Amino acid sequence: MALIKNKQICSDGWPNLKTSATSAGRVIVSHDEWLKNKDELILSGKRLGLTLEADEKIDEFLHDIGKFSLIIINIASFADGRAYSLAKTLRFTHQFKGEIRAIGDVLPDQALYLTRVGFDALQLPDNKAAELTLQTLAGFSAFYQPN
Amino acid sequence: MYLYNDFDQTLVNERVEQFRNQTTRFLNGDLTEEQFRPLRLMNGLYIQTHAPMLRVNIPYGVLSSKQMRMFAHISTQYDKSYGHFTTRQNIQFNWPKLESVPDILADLASVQMHAIQSSGNCIRNITCDPLAGVCADELEDPRPYCEIIRQWSTLHPEFSYLPRKFKIAVSGSPKDRAATQVHDIGLHMRRDNNGNMGFEVLVGGGLGRTPIIGQTLSPFIFEKDVLSYLEAILRIYNRFGRRDNKYKARIKILVREIGLETFREQVEAEWHCIKGGELTLESKQIEHIKQRFQVLDYHTDSSDKVLTEHLSSDAKFKAWFEQNTLTHKQNGYRIAFISLKAPNQAPGDITDKQMNIVADLAEQYSFGLIRTTHDQNLALTDIKSDDLYSLWQQLQQHNLATANIGTITDMICCPGLDFCSLANASSIDIAQGITQRFTNTATEIGDISLKMSGCMNGCGHHSIGEIGILGVDKKGEQWYQLTLGGSDSHQSKLGDRLGKAIAKADVVDAIDNIVNVYKDNRHDGEVFSATLKRIGLDPYKERVYGSH
Ligand code: SF4
Numbered sequence: 001m002a003l004i005k006n007k008q009i010c011s012d013g014w015p016n017l018k019t020s021a022t023s024a025g026r027v028i029v030s031h032d033e034w035l036k037n038k039d040e041l042i043l044s045g046k047r048l049g050l051t052l053e054a055d056e057k058i059d060e061f062l063h064d065i066g067k068f069s070l071i072i073i074n075i076a077s078f079a080d081g082r083a084y085s086l087a088k089t090l091r092f093t094h095q096f097k098g099e100i101r102a103i104g105d106v107l108p109d110q111a112l113y114l115t116r117v118g119f120d121a122l123q124l125p126d127n128k129a130a131e132l133t134l135q136t137l138a139g140f141s142a143f144y145q146p147n
Numbered sequence: 148m149y150l151y152n153d154f155d156q157t158l159v160n161e162r163v164e165q166f167r168n169q170t171t172r173f174l175n176g177d178l179t180e181e182q183f184r185p186l187r188l189m190n191g192l193y194i195q196t197h198a199p200m201l202r203v204n205i206p207y208g209v210l211s212s213k214q215m216r217m218f219a220h221i222s223t224q225y226d227k228s229y230g231h232f233t234t235r236q237n238i239q240f241n242w243p244k245l246e247s248v249p250d251i252l253a254d255l256a257s258v259q260m261h262a263i264q265s266s267g268n269c270i271r272n273i274t275c276d277p278l279a280g281v282c283a284d285e286l287e288d289p290r291p292y293c294e295i296i297r298q299w300s301t302l303h304p305e306f307s308y309l310p311r312k313f314k315i316a317v318s319g320s321p322k323d324r325a326a327t328q329v330h331d332i333g334l335h336m337r338r339d340n341n342g343n344m345g346f347e348v349l350v351g352g353g354l355g356r357t358p359i360i361g362q363t364l365s366p367f368i369f370e371k372d373v374l375s376y377l378e379a380i381l382r383i384y385n386r387f388g389r390r391d392n393k394y395k396a397r398i399k400i401l402v403r404e405i406g407l408e409t410f411r412e413q414v415e416a417e418w419h420c421i422k423g424g425e426l427t428l429e430s431k432q433i434e435h436i437k438q439r440f441q442v443l444d445y446h447t448d449s450s451d452k453v454l455t456e457h458l459s460s461d462a463k464f465k466a467w468f469e470q471n472t473l474t475h476k477q478n479g480y481r482i483a484f485i486s487l488k489a490p491n492q493a494p495g496d497i498t499d500k501q502m503n504i505v506a507d508l509a510e511q512y513s514f515g516l517i518r519t520t521h522d523q524n525l526a527l528t529d530i531k532s533d534d535l536y537s538l539w540q541q542l543q544q545h546n547l548a549t550a551n552i553g554t555i556t557d558m559i560c561c562p563g564l565d566f567c568s569l570a571n572a573s574s575i576d577i578a579q580g581i582t583q584r585f586t587n588t589a590t591e592i593g594d595i596s597l598k599m600s601g602c603m604n605g606c607g608h609h610s611i612g613e614i615g616i617l618g619v620d621k622k623g624e625q626w627y628q629l630t631l632g633g634s635d636s637h638q639s640k641l642g643d644r645l646g647k648a649i650a651k652a653d654v655v656d657a658i659d660n661i662v663n664v665y666k667d668n669r670h671d672g673e674v675f676s677a678t679l680k681r682i683g684l685d686p687y688k689e690r691v692y693g694s695h
Pocket of ligand 1: 561562563564567568569570571600601602603604605606607
């Protein structure tokens with residue numbers, strides 16, 4: 001795995017979901033877990049990360065959005081564009097200021113679009129893919145949409 | 148037409164380089180077919196029955212002589228010396244090699260053209276009235292607005308992986324010549340009571356397997372808000388449109404399943420969050436885009452004297468004039484259509500030589516501008532009346548003066564079995580059969596829109612043809628389903644099924660029978676749809692099926 005944040009390859013301060021969702025001072029929870037254990041999680045004083053699927057209904061947690069430092073959106077298939085609208089809604093409509101990370105079927109050729117809708121972190125399968133991603137991110141200097 | 152500045156040029160150049168890199172990686176095996184697929188589609192490249200097909204955008208159907216010459220060059224250099232104009236005002240090349248596509252795109256970029264989003268599950272080329280800017284009934288020229296929407300939708304980061312393709316059409320006249328009711332979104336320019344410019348917004352129209360006429364989502368959106376409103380619609384569609392079945396993935400199905408009211412509530416709620424924000428169009432932005440369009444310098448002193456003489460001395464010219472030209476908003480000018488439906492030619496096809504001729508004629512007579520129409524023809528929209536005769540003479544020499552615009556031989560027809568892997572039946576040979584049968588009588592019969600698709604995907608728009616022909620497969624044989632009474636003009640309507648499908652060998656006779664019922668029953672000056680409405684389907688059924 002390789003992580004790109006703010007257009008650089010960097011190490012990950014968050015727990016690796018493959019092994020454990022908790023590390024010292026940080027925990028990543030699913031939307032369901034959050035709804036179930038909300039009070040405890042807040043009391044734990046840990047920094048919180050949340051995982052969402054691209055099609056998840058988010059209305060129930062929106063007023064808690066400020067409690068999270070990280071939102072991970074899992075892209076089940078690269079052709080499923082819902083993650084883009086979800087990230088855009090979180091970042092721009094609900095003004096989420098923390099990290100929004102794409103994981104799952106993230107392709108280098110989509111990186112530029114992902115970063116333009118509010119993702120600031122992309123998880124790629126390996127360093128080779130991450131290097132290519134950095135190149136594709138630099139591929140355009142002109143955009144028609146406001147940023 | 149709209150002229151690029153450095154910014155627009157940079158964007159298309161960067162896009163070419165991006166695709167060159169992606170193609171190389173695909174050919175090296177670094178991208179899978181599945182991964183490459185959306186990337187090539189969003190650059191206009193399909194893989195079809197025989198070879199790749201490349202579809203190039205002609206934004207809202209306007210192109211220059213220089214651009215037309217580039218099409219000719221591409222078809223000579225990379226294809227089989229012809230191109231095919233589509234019902235969405237674009238051009239397709241049927242035989243390019245995958246490896247050459249980046250070079251073709253670079254050639255296109257050198258004349259301010261591209262194939263961005265001409266295919267794929269994204270916002271496609273914006274289309275409009277082919278007579279925009281020259282028709283007398285226009286409220287406002289829709290092209291600057293099309294350009295604004297084109298820019299907003301080009302490489303849109305959020306809407307490039309939609310559930311399905313998304314088509315937008317804009318009309319600036321009360322008479323809808325852009326088929327806005329059968330688009331995912333149709334925009335009609337309107338003025339409110341205070342004279343403000345805006346749009347009526349239709350949503351959920353479309354042809355294909357489930358043809359549906361679009362409904363009004365909002366009766367009036369101010370021009371300044373049009374982009375944020377479009378963005379709200381697209382966001383709702385992107386989030387909630389079906390992704391489990393590609394035949395149910397268009398926005399029309401979402402609107403139908405949740406109902407127009409619920410859909411409207413969702414759009415309004417989303418719009419509420421973004422309205423007045425960064426997508427708001429200031430009037431100076433709109434003005435800026437308008438100024439990037441060439442202004443045509445019409446001569447106001449032209450007369451129709453020469454024209455009148457030729458009309459009385461040359462009957463063949465007169466027939467062409469009556470069938471293929473229209474009134475222009477400017478006195479002394481006319482709109483001339485170039486039919487791409489000559490006998491023995493696939494509808495919409497044009498050779499490289501003809502493209503060069505059209506480019507020259509446009510330069511000589513029509514400000515160097517050419518339009519493409521929804522009926523797969525071309526138009527030179529700004530011809531001085533007195534030049535019409537010499538224009539016609541030259542068109543004639545190159546098989547471009549077929550006087551059949553609007554008639555039964557001016558049909559729309561998809562590529563069918565000859566090129567398309569999805570086809571159930573051929574369409575080009577049927578088209579040729581019909582052309583042969585009616586060549587000498589077409590103008591006398593009067594205007595009839597005939598539209599034909601080789602399968603239910605409906606690329607030939609059969610469901611809105613006054614006569615619709617749909618290719619169906621019956622145990623491996625090619626059969627054809629006929630419909631009557633469809634319309635794509637102001638009140639769009641889907642055609643009604645005539646009866647059971649007809650064998651290939653009998654299709655042309657069946658059409659002949661239908662036409663004869665019309666001829667036998669029409670009142671003086673009555674158009675095809677009016678006669679049909681008056682006498683109903685039965686007489687047509689009897690004549691067609693009674694004789695089999
Ligand atoms: S209507 Fe069917 S056969 Fe014709 S082009 Fe479309 S998909 Fe192919």
